[in-house]
Amino acid sequence: MLWSSIATVAALTAIVNGQYESSPPYYPAPWMRGGNGWADAYEKAQAFVSKLTLLEKVNLTTGVGWEGGPCVGNTGTIPRLNFPGICLQDSPLGVRDTDFNSAFPAGVNVAATWSTRLFKSRGNAMGMEHRGKGIDVQLGPVAGPLGRAPEGGRNWEGFSPDPVLTGVAMAETIQGIQDAGVIACAKHYIMNEQEANRQSTDTVEFAYSANLDDKTLHELYMWPFADAVRAGAGAIMCSYNQINNSYGCQNSYTLNYLLKNELDFQGFVTSDWWAQHTGVASALAGLDMTMAGDQNLNSGDTFWGSNLTAAVLNGTIPQWRLDDMVVRIMSAYYKVGRDTASVPTNFNSWSLETNGYRFPEANESFQQINWHVNVQDDHAKLIREIGGASTVLLKNTKKTLPLSKPKSVAVIGYDAHDNPGGPNSCSDRGCDNGTLAMGWGSGTANFPYLIAPNTALKAQAAHDGSKYTNVSNNYDFAAVAKAVTGAEVAIVFANADSGEGFITVDGNEGDRKNLTLWGGGDALIAYVASIHPNVVVVLHTVGPVIVEAIKQHPNVTAILWAGLPGQETGNAITDVLYGNVNPQAKSVFTWGKTREDFGTDVTYEFPSDPPQLNFPEGVFIDYRHFDAAGIEPSYEFGFGLSYTTYSYSNLKITKQNPGPYEPTTGMTSAAPTFGTIDYNPAHAEFPPGFHAVPQYVYPYISGPVPTGLPQNWPAGSRDGSPQPKVPAGGSGGGNRQLWDVMYTVSATVTNTGSVKGTEIAQLYISLGGPTDPKIVLRGFDDLILSPGESGTFSYDITRRDISNWDTVSQNWVISNYPKKVYVGASSRNLPLSGVLA
Ligand SMILES: *[C@@H]1O[C@H](CO)[C@@H](O)[C@H](O)[C@H]1NC(C)=O
Ligand SMILES: *[C@@H]1O[C@H](CO)[C@@H](O)[C@H](O)[C@H]1NC(C)=O
Ligand SMILES: *[C@@H]1O[C@H](CO)[C@@H](O)[C@H](O)[C@H]1NC(C)=O
Ligand SMILES: *[C@@H]1O[C@H](CO)[C@@H](O)[C@H](O)[C@H]1NC(C)=O
Ligand SMILES: *[C@@H]1O[C@H](CO)[C@@H](O)[C@H](O)[C@H]1NC(C)=O
Ligand SMILES: *[C@@H]1O[C@H](CO)[C@@H](O)[C@H](O)[C@H]1NC(C)=O
Ligand SMILES: *[C@@H]1O[C@H](CO)[C@@H](O)[C@H](O)[C@H]1NC(C)=O
Ligand SMILES: *[C@@H]1O[C@H](CO)[C@@H](O)[C@H](O)[C@H]1NC(C)=O
Ligand SMILES: *[C@@H]1O[C@H](CO)[C@@H](O)[C@H](O)[C@H]1NC(C)=O
Numbered sequence: 102m103l104w105s106s107i108a109t110v111a112a113l114t115a116i117v118n119g120q121y122e123s124s125p126p127y128y129p130a131p132w133m134r135g136g137n138g139w140a141d142a143y144e145k146a147q148a149f150v151s152k153l154t155l156l157e158k159v160n161l162t163t164g165v166g167w168e169g170g171p172c173v174g175n176t177g178t179i180p181r182l183n184f185p186g187i188c189l190q191d192s193p194l195g196v197r198d199t200d201f202n203s204a205f206p207a208g209v210n211v212a213a214t215w216s217t218r219l220f221k222s223r224g225n226a227m228g229m230e231h232r233g234k235g236i237d238v239q240l241g242p243v244a245g246p247l248g249r250a251p252e253g254g255r256n257w258e259g260f261s262p263d264p265v266l267t268g269v270a271m272a273e274t275i276q277g278i279q280d281a282g283v284i285a286c287a288k289h290y291i292m293n294e295q296e297a298n299r300q301s302t303d304t305v306e307f308a309y310s311a312n313l314d315d316k317t318l319h320e321l322y323m324w325p326f327a328d329a330v331r332a333g334a335g336a337i338m339c340s341y342n343q344i345n346n347s348y349g350c351q352n353s354y355t356l357n358y359l360l361k362n363e364l365d366f367q368g369f370v371t372s373d374w375w376a377q378h379t380g381v382a383s384a385l386a387g388l389d390m391t392m393a394g395d396q397n398l399n400s401g402d403t404f405w406g407s408n409l410t411a412a413v414l415n416g417t418i419p420q421w422r423l424d425d426m427v428v429r430i431m432s433a434y435y436k437v438g439r440d441t442a443s444v445p446t447n448f449n450s451w452s453l454e455t456n457g458y459r460f461p462e463a464n465e466s467f468q469q470i471n472w473h474v475n476v477q478d479d480h481a482k483l484i485r486e487i488g489g490a491s492t493v494l495l496k497n498t499k500k501t502l503p504l505s506k507p508k509s510v511a512v513i514g515y516d517a518h519d520n521p522g523g524p525n526s527c528s529d530r531g532c533d534n535g536t537l538a539m540g541w542g543s544g545t546a547n548f549p550y551l552i553a554p555n556t557a558l559k560a561q562a563a564h565d566g567s568k569y570t571n572v573s574n575n576y577d578f579a580a581v582a583k584a585v586t587g588a589e590v591a592i593v594f595a596n597a598d599s600g601e602g603f604i605t606v607d608g609n610e611g612d613r614k615n616l617t618l619w620g621g622g623d624a625l626i627a628y629v630a631s632i633h634p635n636v637v638v639v640l641h642t643v644g645p646v647i648v649e650a651i652k653q654h655p656n657v658t659a660i661l662w663a664g665l666p667g668q669e670t671g672n673a674i675t676d677v678l679y680g681n682v683n684p685q686a687k688s689v690f691t692w693g694k695t696r697e698d699f700g701t702d703v704t705y706e707f708p709s710d711p712p713q714l715n716f717p718e719g720v721f722i723d724y725r726h727f728d729a730a731g732i733e734p735s736y737e738f739g740f741g742l743s744y745t746t747y748s749y750s751n752l753k754i755t756k757q758n759p760g761p762y763e764p765t766t767g768m769t770s771a772a773p774t775f776g777t778i779d780y781n782p783a784h785a786e787f788p789p790g791f792h793a794v795p796q797y798v799y800p801y802i803s804g805p806v807p808t809g810l811p812q813n814w815p816a817g818s819r820d821g822s823p824q825p826k827v828p829a830g831g832s833g834g835g836n837r838q839l840w841d842v843m844y845t846v847s848a849t850v851t852n853t854g855s856v857k858g859t860e861i862a863q864l865y866i867s868l869g870g871p872t873d874p875k876i877v878l879r880g881f882d883d884l885i886l887s888p889g890e891s892g893t894f895s896y897d898i899t900r901r902d903i904s905n906w907d908t909v910s911q912n913w914v915i916s917n918y919p920k921k922v923y924v925g926a927s928s929r930n931l932p933l934s935g936v937l938a
Pocket of ligand 2: 160
């Protein structure tokens with residue numbers, strides 16, 4: 102890293118001079134109050150924290166450093182109380198870096214099911230696997246990135262660029278994980294929308310600053326985090342990027358004001374790995390835990406640990422702030438029942454060998470490090486179900502699908518095949534070899550096995566007595582011609598991958614560099630379609646790709662988006678292709694005809710340092726943008742076909758009378774403290790004879806505590822006196838009256854075709870103002886209907902659903918513009934509408 106102090110001074114001067122956006126200071130850091138269903142946990146945590154010494158408290162706030170423990174993140178321990186510390190582990194789609202775990206479908210896939218049951222079941226199954234491995238905190242789910250730009254490398258780890266769909270998926274996933282006795286960690290807070298320059302690089306000293314107005318932040322990016330808080334998330338991870346030129350893990354406005362005050366978040370904030378940049382400042386700005394604990398990867402030094410001990414001893418950090426950090430951490434622990442659900446950690450993130458070093462960086466303590474506990478249970482069934490239920494049928498002409506005992510089948514493309522090196526041969530899935538079933542980076546898990554489409558389809562062919570040919574080389578057109586000639590159907594598989602910025606694959610530094618298919622996929626499809634009249638295209642992509650030519654090609658009779666389905670990918674696609682599963686999925690993003698049509702893109706290179714990443718489009722991302730700009734996409738948000746058909750009728754709107762909205766008023770109590778702190782620095786030194794593991798982070802001080810240094814901490818930052826409550830706050834996710842029901846809407850959905858199916862009915866609202874999107878999604882439900890059967894779709898429209906964020910009153914208001922409600926099958930197929938009078 103190049104740390105140029107000249108750049109620093111220039112940057113700070115620019116911020117002071119108003120050349121760059123700046124984030125308003127907000128202090129003090131709100132202390133936990135035990136509201137929103139946290140009362141019991143808070144009480145237990147208080148009892149526990151009251152027993153702790155200063156050093157023990159600091160131990161729970163600070164990671165022990167990279168590779169210092171079995172998990173990807175480990176806090177210090179409390180040997181005196183037999184407390185093993187907190188173990189934090191990736192990922193949002195399964196337990197990372199271990200064995201005998203499941204590889205679940207990615208977030209973007211489960212979102213495409215639009216099924217709250219599957220959101221929650223997946224969360225619960227993942228939670229059970231984390232629990233079985235002895236993990237306290239699962240690092241997921243993801244609502245940041247939300248998916249501002251389709252090229253964003255980690256979008257697939259989250260759910261959808263729509264904040265309501267993502268918010269519902271966040272809440273259900275969190276409840277599922279936490280019901281299993283594991284703390285969910287919603288991340289990355291906030292506006293972590295691209296990989297390029299999310300951290301400093303060799304040439305740019307600062308991470309990018311995401312600059313966005315207050316209204317868009319509330320109406321778009323913060324919305325799903327509000328749902329996460331309301332669902333009781335125990336932890337939130339602050340992000341690498343800056344927001345208005347203040348780092349995500351020391352931005353007092355996003356942490357203290359928005360998260361802990363307005364959203365009334367009761368859990369703890371942990372940093373992303375090395376996203377902390379200061380000690381005292383981050384503590385006062387609302388950070389509660391630092392990961393991995395060292396200042397930089399294996400640097401051996403820390404912003405907290407002994408530095409936090411010293412800052413408390415010399416009076417810079419008040420006891421209440423340290424106590425609040427620890428009581429938040431322990432409240433999350435008790436809230437999900439870790440005190441009864443916990444088993445000892447039985448794996449090691451740094452090696453799959455049975456025996457190895459407990460401290461690999463120091464080559465210390467050779468011992469058993471893996472117990473190879475099988476936590477998979479019967480989750481393969483759920484994975485296969487989600488795989489099928491998340492496959493979007495985009496095109497189906499000439500009744501091509503479902504297949505029924507075809508005489509012959511040709512399966513083409515490397516994306517149908519096993520990775521020649523095995524499914525886990527590339528570290529953190531950092532390559533695009535073989536079929537794509539998850540993206541790359543820390544948001545991954547090892548596959549226990551991977552059923553490639555070729556394997557499952559060949560078995561189906563054997564079962565049906567179909568002739569089966571296949572080609573894995575995308576460039577061997579001679580072999581392709583031979584394989585498809587005479588075949589009743591040619592199924593071509595292709596993919597597009599992306600991932601986290603620490604790995605580059607084929608020139609893609611996390612973010613995608615284009616929106617086309619990888620490995621010659623487009624040319625392969627074009628070639629097969631030029632010689633064969635019945636081509637089915639299956640796309641394993643992390644997000645939208647440009648499909649207009651494929652869509653328009655008469656010989657391409659069917660297109661399916663199968664996303665990133667996890668370990669059962671082959672079985673799941675076979676279920677759909679052969680009609681054992683009737684597609685229900687709807688696209689969770691828009692498929693633009695060109696890259697430019699999206700209106701937003703990743704910024705790959707920045708002219709300034711700190712890099713300024715402005716969000717001038719405001720709330721107009723994905724379908725909001727296409728609608729506002731009048732651009733027709735290839736396939737719209739919410740679109741998906743079925744093997745049956747549905748009709749919509751009988752819209753009913755019932756007005757409810759919840760009474761007026763009352764802003765939250767009054768004062769908080771004063772900041773509490775738990776136990777007494779021994780301020781004698783001699784008692785905070787390393788105990789005599791203590792063996793310190795090299796590069797390990799400890800809470801002990803050595804030598805005198807710094808005193809008398811210049812103090813310029815922000816005004817009010819150490820004030821523990823009662824504070825005014827904010828009008829939009831007062832309960833988890835915001836003012837509780839935001840969830841008052843204003844209207845109940847219902848509609849009849851009828852299966853008008855000949856097979857049973859699940860229809861995803863969608864409800865959109867027009868807020869009516871000149872700066873509002875044409876429509877915004879607010880509700881959805883999955884209705885299982887037999888042929889001829891009708892069901893009722895019903896949704897309660899809340900106050901929040903019809904409000905806008907008012908920057909002046911800092912509250913939600915219902916504008917006077919006339920509002921309309923729409924119900925139908927996609928964002929552009931809304932046969933029912935009515936006025937919200
Ligand atoms: C960022 O700056 C904009 C413009 O001044 C302001 O509307 C917004 O509230 C700020 N957001 C944060 C998180 O500082
Ligand atoms: C802090 O945690 C470390 C392990 O990370 C442990 O060795 C040490 O004893 C703990 N200190 C106290 C005071 O509990
Ligand atoms: C405390 O922080 C300072 C400033 O970042 C750093 O130089 C020092 O190494 C830290 N102390 C420890 C024990 O990590
Ligand atoms: C640990 O062992 C490895 C391999 O034997 C060696 O390369 C490395 O330098 C050792 N590290 C330390 C800190 O001794
Ligand atoms: C695997 O992927 C890497 C990088 O994406 C590529 O260089 C390599 O050739 C691939 N190996 C095989 C066997 O396909
Ligand atoms: C057919 O699939 C098998 C299994 O993946 C593979 O070994 C074989 O090379 C493929 N055939 C061709 C012609 O690519
Ligand atoms: C887009 O990127 C992929 C992956 O790097 C590459 O295979 C493909 O050729 C690129 N497309 C174009 C049109 O350059
Ligand atoms: C469709 O496939 C047939 C071969 O069956 C071929 O003759 C025709 O040119 C193809 N159509 C297009 C538009 O490529
Ligand atoms: C107290 O110690 C902390 C950590 O070393 C330091 O940042 C701070 O400036 C010190 N306060 C005083 C008054 O010296």
